[in-house]
Amino acid sequence: VTSPAVAAADWGTSSFRLWLLDAAGTVLAERRSGDGMLTAGAEGFGPILERQLAAAGAAAELPVIVCGMAGARQGWIEAPYVTLPAGLDGILAGAVPVPGQSRTIRILPGLAQRSADAPDVMRGEETQLAGILPLFTSGRHLICMPGTHSKWVEAADGVISGFRTWLTGELFSVLSKQSILRHSLGENAAPALPDNAVFRAACADALTQGGDVGPSLFRIRAATLLNDLKPDEAAATLSGLLIGAEIASARRVFDAAADKVILVASGPLGSLYAAALKLAGCAVLQADADEAVRAGLFEAAKRLGWVGADSTGSQSESTTP
Amino acid sequence: VTSPAVAAADWGTSSFRLWLLDAAGTVLAERRSGDGMLTAGAEGFGPILERQLAAAGAAAELPVIVCGMAGARQGWIEAPYVTLPAGLDGILAGAVPVPGQSRTIRILPGLAQRSADAPDVMRGEETQLAGILPLFTSGRHLICMPGTHSKWVEAADGVISGFRTWLTGELFSVLSKQSILRHSLGENAAPALPDNAVFRAACADALTQGGDVGPSLFRIRAATLLNDLKPDEAAATLSGLLIGAEIASARRVFDAAADKVILVASGPLGSLYAAALKLAGCAVLQADADEAVRAGLFEAAKRLGWVGADSTGSQSESTTP
Numbered sequence: 056v057t058s059p060a061v062a063a064a065d066w067g068t069s070s071f072r073l074w075l076l077d078a079a080g081t082v083l084a085e086r087r088s089g090d091g092m093l094t095a096g097a098e099g100f101g102p103i104l105e106r107q108l109a110a111a112g113a114a115a116e117l118p119v120i121v122c123g124m125a126g127a128r129q130g131w132i133e134a135p136y137v138t139l140p141a142g143l144d145g146i147l148a149g150a151v152p153v154p155g156q157s158r159t160i161r162i163l164p165g166l167a168q169r170s171a172d173a174p175d176v177m178r179g180e181e182t183q184l185a186g187i188l189p190l191f192t193s194g195r196h197l198i199c200m201p202g203t204h205s206k207w208v209e210a211a212d213g214v215i216s217g218f219r220t221w222l223t224g225e226l227f228s229v230l231s232k233q234s235i236l237r238h239s240l241g242e243n244a245a246p247a248l249p250d251n252a253v254f255r256a257a258c259a260d261a262l263t264q265g266g267d268v269g270p271s272l273f274r275i276r277a278a279t280l281l282n283d284l285k286p287d288e289a290a291a292t293l294s295g296l297l298i299g300a301e302i303a304s305a306r307r308v309f310d311a312a313a314d315k316v317i318l319v320a321s322g323p324l325g326s327l328y329a330a331a332l333k334l335a336g337c338a339v340l341q342a343d344a345d346e347a348v349r350a351g352l353f354e355a356a357k358r359l360g361w362v363g364a365d366s367t368g369s370q371s372e373s374t375t376p
Numbered sequence: 377v378t379s380p381a382v383a384a385a386d387w388g389t390s391s392f393r394l395w396l397l398d399a400a401g402t403v404l405a406e407r408r409s410g411d412g413m414l415t416a417g418a419e420g421f422g423p424i425l426e427r428q429l430a431a432a433g434a435a436a437e438l439p440v441i442v443c444g445m446a447g448a449r450q451g452w453i454e455a456p457y458v459t460l461p462a463g464l465d466g467i468l469a470g471a472v473p474v475p476g477q478s479r480t481i482r483i484l485p486g487l488a489q490r491s492a493d494a495p496d497v498m499r500g501e502e503t504q505l506a507g508i509l510p511l512f513t514s515g516r517h518l519i520c521m522p523g524t525h526s527k528w529v530e531a532a533d534g535v536i537s538g539f540r541t542w543l544t545g546e547l548f549s550v551l552s553k554q555s556i557l558r559h560s561l562g563e564n565a566a567p568a569l570p571d572n573a574v575f576r577a578a579c580a581d582a583l584t585q586g587g588d589v590g591p592s593l594f595r596i597r598a599a600t601l602l603n604d605l606k607p608d609e610a611a612a613t614l615s616g617l618l619i620g621a622e623i624a625s626a627r628r629v630f631d632a633a634a635d636k637v638i639l640v641a642s643g644p645l646g647s648l649y650a651a652a653l654k655l656a657g658c659a660v661l662q663a664d665a666d667e668a669v670r671a672g673l674f675e676a677a678k679r680l681g682w683v684g685a686d687s688t689g690s691q692s693e694s695t696t697p
């Protein structure tokens with residue numbers, strides 16, 4: 056039985072995930088909770104982390120590598136955005152130690168695209184990228200990371216060169232819950248499945264519109280009134296339209312690289328995007344998002360010298376910057 | 377001093393407006409309240425209407441012509457959608473009398489576009505159209521009716537031949553209040569003015585994207601974080617992006633008719649759309665939306681024989697269907 060070499064935490068806006076990893080990166084323990092940045096303010100980031108580490112059985116001196124919103128300005132300790140272009144080394148150089156803790160803790164920074172016409176930021180996704188970029192060290196690649204705020208990322212020779220954000224997940228949420236379309240979807244519409252014909256038709260329709268979903272959204276409401284569209288069909292239509300529009304839009308923005316897409320996603324959302332990308336005529340390579348963020352955190356720990364052949368153990372790292 | 381010949385009511389989802397008009401269509405009295413369809417359920421449509429008529433000083437026998445959500449299925453009396461193509465006569469033929477009232481009351485129907493690929497409905501806007509179509513009896517015209525749910529309507533030789541709905545106003549509302557962008561706009565962002573440079577730049581940018589606003593929305597959040605974008609600028613950007621995207625999208629959908637647009641709108645929103653349409657290179661003719669709906673209601677009353685040369689007064693009309 057191996058023992059934990061490092062703890063890795065993905066600390067998002069509304070979720071917290073922690074893994075204890077051995078020196079080979081194998082998961083020895085996992086904790087998940089809703090103690091995201093939004094709720095961590097009350098209890099404090101440090102106490103939450105120590106409580107979760109104790110529950111996972113971590114030793115007092117185990118070092119912790121963290122990514123996500125814990126590094127935002129309104130988070131624990133700000134890890135300022137690293138400006139593009141950036142590779143793994145650039146991300147690591149921006150990692151910020153958390154002072155005043157009984158153990159070594161570093162928070163990875165987010166990435167910023169500082170351009171006048173397309174300013175953009177990410178925080179958390181850069182660590183997923185750090186987990187998959189070692190697999191794609193040469194050539195130009197387009198990476199799709201779907202979610203509340205979907206990121207499409209261009210990488211060239213292992214360096215992140217540009218990215219853009221689509222609000223797809225958030226649009227689905229506010230349109231289905233807050234807009235006139237809520238009457239069509241109801242409160243218990245089932246999420247679409249990738250082989251759902253309504254989802255696929257809506258997706259195919261949006262793909263032909265170059266990302267412009269404007270004239271299609273109200274169709275859902277009209278079809279409820281005129282054609283008795285069912286709530287599940289309304290949800291599948293909205294999902295297909297928004298995902299199809301995102302893909303068409305991203306293919307327009309990243310035209311030269313858009314025939315082959317590396318999809319970083321987990322679960323049902325990953326299956327929906329994989330189906331939609333194939334409808335769009337893209338060749339899809341899929342990486343699991345959970346595994347990617349864990350791999351990125353572990354890669355960071357390795358490069359920090361916390362684990363691996365040249366590591367002298369967690370004590371080698373000081374909490375002083 | 378002339379006396380009221382007809383009462384005209386525009387009964388929307390969340391608002392109620394009533395005018396007493398003389399035989400020439402001149403406004404003699406006006407009432408506005410928040411007693412829209414959503415709140416009318418409690419007090420009842422009939423009591424609200426009688427209360428407002430009494431407050432306006434209407435005689436007991438004055439007939440009332442109504443348009444809007446009062447005719448929806450969940451309204452007062454359903455006035456089923458009239459299917460396109462439809463002119464004024466078609467709309468009037470669908471007017472439904474309200475039974476069991478002490479006076480003559482008719483509710484105008486909405487319009488439905490029953491097509492498989494673009495089902496759509498309107499309720500209320502058809503009466504604004506009825507008010508302006510007599511000015512455009514020949515030729516093909518494109519009419520823009522901005523609002524919570526913007527309608528773009530194609531009319532040929534005085535007949536409404538097609539329309540599409542954009543959720544622009546609702547998107548602005550849910551994105552500015554419910555999405556991540558609320559942090560950028562804050563709670564008191566001032567609405568954009570038509571000569572605002574930020575509004576115009578965002579609008580021009582969206583116009584070049586063919587209606588695809590997907591890759592641009594998160595830019596607002598990023599510019600707040602990276603460039604200290606101010607709340608008023610964020611609001612102007614969101615407004616410009618959404619209005620520009622709607623116009624680009626509508627020009628794509630209605631390509632052949634899109635160089636000249638009849639804008640039916642009131643107040644600040646009308647000014648914003650007029651500026652945006654001119655940025656898009658459109659020649660703009662503007663009609664006031666309030667005057668248009670009143671003119672449409674009056675035109676309906678005339679054709680029903682309630683007012684005008686061949687009218688024998690309101691008593692000529694029975695409440696029996």
